[in-house]
Amino acid sequence: MDKPFQQIKRLGYVAIQVPDVDRATRFYEEIIGLEISDRSDNAVYMRCNESHRCLALFPGEPRGMHHLGLEVSDKNALETLRTHLRDMDVNTEPRTWSDPGIGDAICFRDPNGSLIEVYEGMKSVDQPLRASATRPLKFGHVTFMTPRMTESVTFYHDALGFRISDTVEGELATWMRCNPDHHGIALLAAAKACVNHYAFDIENWERLKHCCDHLHRHKVPIIYGPGRHGPGNNLFIYLPDPAGNIIELTSELLQVRDEASYQPQDWPNVPRSVDVWRALMPPGHFLEAEGRDFNDWSAGSPVIGSGWNVMQAGEFMAMDPAAKITAPNETLPEFKIDIPKFTLASKDALDHAKAMILSDRTFPTGDGFSASAEMAVVVNGTDDNPFGVDPNDPRLGSSALLVIDDCTGLVMNFEVSNRRVMALRERFAIAAPEATGSVQPFADLSLIDLQIEPGSWHHYELRYLPGADELLSPGPDRAQWLVDGNVVREVEWVTTLQPPRAPIIKPIRFRIGLGIFTLLDDVPDGQGGMISGLDPDYEQTIFGQGVTARWRNVQFGTGLF
Numbered sequence: 001m002d003k004p005f006q007q008i009k010r011l012g013y014v015a016i017q018v019p020d021v022d023r024a025t026r027f028y029e030e031i032i033g034l035e036i037s038d039r040s041d042n043a044v045y046m047r048c049n050e051s052h053r054c055l056a057l058f059p060g061e062p063r064g065m066h067h068l069g070l071e072v073s074d075k076n077a078l079e080t081l082r083t084h085l086r087d088m089d090v091n092t093e094p095r096t097w098s099d100p101g102i103g104d105a106i107c108f109r110d111p112n113g114s115l116i117e118v119y120e121g122m123k124s125v126d127q128p129l130r131a132s133a134t135r136p137l138k139f140g141h142v143t144f145m146t147p148r149m150t151e152s153v154t155f156y157h158d159a160l161g162f163r164i165s166d167t168v169e170g171e172l173a174t175w176m177r178c179n180p181d182h183h184g185i186a187l188l189a190a191a192k193a194c195v196n197h198y199a200f201d202i203e204n205w206e207r208l209k210h211c212c213d214h215l216h217r218h219k220v221p222i223i224y225g226p227g228r229h230g231p232g233n234n235l236f237i238y239l240p241d242p243a244g245n246i247i248e249l250t251s252e253l254l255q256v257r258d259e260a261s262y263q264p265q266d267w268p269n270v271p272r273s274v275d276v277w278r279a280l281m282p283p284g285h286f287l288e289a290e291g292r293d294f295n296d297w298s299a300g301s302p303v304i305g306s307g308w309n310v311m312q313a314g315e316f317m318a319m320d321p322a323a324k325i326t327a328p329n330e331t332l333p334e335f336k337i338d339i340p341k342f343t344l345a346s347k348d349a350l351d352h353a354k355a356m357i358l359s360d361r362t363f364p365t366g367d368g369f370s371a372s373a374e375m376a377v378v379v380n381g382t383d384d385n386p387f388g389v390d391p392n393d394p395r396l397g398s399s400a401l402l403v404i405d406d407c408t409g410l411v412m413n414f415e416v417s418n419r420r421v422m423a424l425r426e427r428f429a430i431a432a433p434e435a436t437g438s439v440q441p442f443a444d445l446s447l448i449d450l451q452i453e454p455g456s457w458h459h460y461e462l463r464y465l466p467g468a469d470e471l472l473s474p475g476p477d478r479a480q481w482l483v484d485g486n487v488v489r490e491v492e493w494v495t496t497l498q499p500p501r502a503p504i505i506k507p508i509r510f511r512i513g514l515g516i517f518t519l520l521d522d523v524p525d526g527q528g529g530m531i532s533g534l535d536p537d538y539e540q541t542i543f544g545q546g547v548t549a550r551w552r553n554v555q556f557g558t559g560l561f
């Protein structure tokens with residue numbers, strides 16, 4: 001074959017299809033700092049520098065890439081490519097939209113069906129741009145997900161002259177360049193072909209910091225980052241657009257100045273490759289190319305209406321089919337769980353967990369860790385109480401704020417009923433290394449007879465402080481339970497595994513949960529165990545009591561207290 005075509009000059013722009021062009025346009029103006037440069041065929045063209053566009057927004061559903069614009073330097077290069085594609089039996093197709101800002105073009109599809117437009121002659125726009133804190137320098141790159149990695153890499157190499165910059169374990173990911181930028185195209189192995197994200201280049205770290213502040217002010221979540229990628233060495237943050245596309249804002253991308261000496265690296269498939277600072281994986285929805293809407297709290301939205309700070313959460317779990325979980329919205333910025341009545345099953349120790357909202361990220365404990373929320377609980381529906389149990393017994397239906405360490409199985413918990421509060425420290429073997437599938441006898445609860453009015457809001461906070469370790473013996477860990485800022489319980493302990501696998505095991509990362517629980521059957525002390533008055537032979541009993549629990553202002557923090 002002839003020498004591969006080598007004249008793609010740059011990634012010019014990406015054209016995105018969105019269901020609401022006006023809403024998307026406002027977002028890219030206000031949040032990303034782009035300006036409208038043109039309109040045509042209901043499409044909006046936007047720019048960040050003197051070039052006619054770095055982004056085009058086309059109306060349509062489903063959201064995703066409409067086409068990708070690659071630029072060649074002149075008409076000759078375009079004709080060379082036309083011949084080259086013909087020689088390679090690549091079918092070209094006519095451009096189906098009128099394009100106001102660029103010259104001649106060739107359109108064709110890559111092995112994943114993505115429409116590629118190679119064009120020449122992008123217009124310049126003379127008018128100065130308004131000042132903006134967040135304006136990118138240029139369009140950066142696009143990252144595709146593909147079930148055809150080898151074929152795709154071969155196509156971008158042979159047909160368009162992209163060179164491999166780096167890979168992950170051979171075929172899991174490939175970054176390719178057409179100019180000194182380490183990557184203009186990236187490919188991630190996946191079951192389904194789609195765009196994962198597209199990136200705009202930001203001037204430097206300082207400017208990226210302004211972007212983060214700007215996003216925070218405008219209530220747009222950062223779904224991953226800030227961080228630094230291994231391949232490309234670039235700083236990154238990822239955020240969703242209103243249609244659910246994922247945008248990357250990036251800086252300090254590695255420049256390959258010397259093609260002759262550059263050696264691609266094959267990176268290991270470990271979290272530290274994608275996030276060299278913290279080794280955190282992106283959230284699950286990121287890996288499915290789902291940016292999610294900002295009003296979807298589970299995407300990690302930092303603020304939904306007033307009163308919300310940080311809650312990175314992603315999984316609802318309603319174990320009881322009667323449980324109704326309501327996510328916060330702009331008019332009611334609260335999590336709420338309603339359970340009209342409970343089904344109790346004494347044979348299943350885990351049955352006491354009725355509904356749970358669990359963070360999908362874990363937070364490092366660092367030098368200490370705190371999780372807090374305001375919580376209000378109403379117990380109701382006691383008319384059908386068949387055994388005359390005290391409806392204020394918190395064991396019979398309580399709202400909880402809890403933190404869980406999946407590594408050790410440690411759980412610290414506030415359980416709050418009508419008027420009474422329990423503070424617990426438990427360990428669940430289910431997630432611990434010696435998993436047996438049962439609750440281990442590590443419970444350590446205390447019933448605090450705190451008088452609270454039914455339905456009243458109180459602020460609950462859990463603190464964990466890891467003890468300093470000696471050479472041969474572990475230092476004691478400490479936990480505190482605070483209600484309205486006052487310490488109501490404090491515990492110190494040394495955690496070891498039984499049988500010991502290592503001399504010390506400490507929680508390293510917590511996830512936060514909000515949930516409703518009943519009964520603590522297996523807690524072997526005077527305050528837990530069987531609830532007096534309840535049928536001792538019950539196996540599956542409908543009990544009339546229900547609970548409505550509400551949480552707001554959920555926060556976490558790290559550091560010493």
Ligand SMILES: [Fe+2]
Pocket residue numbers: 141143186197199248
């Ligand atoms: Fe990227």
